[in-house]
Amino acid sequence: MPIEWNDGIALGIDVIDQEHMALVSLMNQVSEMLEGSAEFESLAKVIQQLEEYCDLHFAHEEDLMRKANYDGLAAHITSHRRFTTQVNEFSQQFKESAHNVDLQALHFLIEDWLVNHIQKTDRDYLPAVKPYIKAHGPKLAGL
Numbered sequence: 697m698p699i700e701w702n703d704g705i706a707l708g709i710d711v712i713d714q715e716h717m718a719l720v721s722l723m724n725q726v727s728e729m730l731e732g733s734a735e736f737e738s739l740a741k742v743i744q745q746l747e748e749y750c751d752l753h754f755a756h757e758e759d760l761m762r763k764a765n766y767d768g769l770a771a772h773i774t775s776h777r778r779f780t781t782q783v784n785e786f787s788q789q790f791k792e793s794a795h796n797v798d799l800q801a802l803h804f805l806i807e808d809w810l811v812n813h814i815q816k817t818d819r820d821y822l823p824a825v826k827p828y829i830k831a832h833g834p835k836l837a838g839l
């Protein structure tokens with residue numbers, strides 16, 4: 697079942713929310729593949745975009761947390777690295793054979809990330825990051 701983006705998921709930081717939205721879209725594409733309504737070949741694109749997401753979006757969040765002197769930074773980075781490692785494992789499986797990829801497991805990975813990281817762990821940095829953006833403006837905050 698595809699998940700619709702809603703304000704309950706949003707953190708209230710436009711750029712970060714747009715990136716999170718892109719992840720929800722990738723998860724929904726995997727969901728479509730599971731239902732057989734998408735080409736399996738498009739999995740290559742989804743996996744590539746997931747890897748790009750990890751590189752760009754996590755760098756973005758980590759930069760923001762660092763600038764805001766967020767005290768949970770180290771633990772948050774560990775969580776990002778763990779997710780990146782799991783995405784890389786799917787990418788490796790795909791390179792060996794597209795049919796090695798367990799779509800259900802890939803979907804679960806992203807869904808679990810949405811529920812337990814984006815809707816929980818990411819919210820923890822808001823009390824540090826939001827005042828930083830307010831004080832410095834989005835441009836100086838790198839947004």
Ligand SMILES: [Fe+2]
Binds near residue numbers: 757772776813818
């Ligand atoms: Fe995060």
